[in-house]
Amino acid sequence: EAGVTQSPTHLIKTRGQQATLRCSPISGHTSVYWYQQALGLGLQFLLWYDEGEERNRGNFPPRFSGRQFPNYSSELNVNALELEDSALYLCASSLSARRKETQYFGPGTRLLVL
């Protein structure tokens, strides 16, 4: 069974640009989560999508946004990039979040903002 996949693996942008990160969940999983792992700041929850709807959002500015498509894949968009957005962005998926299923993580997208 294929795991969570993310693309691209690496992304280099300059300050002020926009970045789009993509995630495909494990087949059958309907919930997708996004986390940011910035150097020295640990893993911070960004967004949670379930059945196409945004269900919860972490303490991040509105320039971090995303969506979930009918096939449950997801995009994370970061607008007006700032240097401190440089981080590893991890996507996770689970079966229905309402049953507290385990989250399985992808390999991440490493974003570098210059």
Next chain:
Amino acid sequence: GNSVTQMEGPVTLSEEAFLTINCTYTATGYPSLFWYVQYPGEGLQLLLKATKADDKGSNKGFEATYRKETTSFHLEKGSVQVSDSAVYFCALSSGNEKLTFGTGTRLTIIP
């Protein structure tokens, strides 16, 4: 709110040594508890989990027991190997389903 306090690293051990990484938590209700591992340059892998008090999660020789009375979920392994070198994260999930992580503990095993 929910929080996870994890043993500060880095931790360096010799091969075949006994490992303990401490983890305590604060949460409302009855959270599920997890240990994830991150190998260099990779994403997170689920190592083990426990969903209720007194449950013991185990995998690859690692164990952790959900202790509600001490709000702890310490990770242990009886004999570590060089291949266990990684960063270990304790995490909990409660109610709103997002994972709350500890700060991570970097483990290095020397031959």
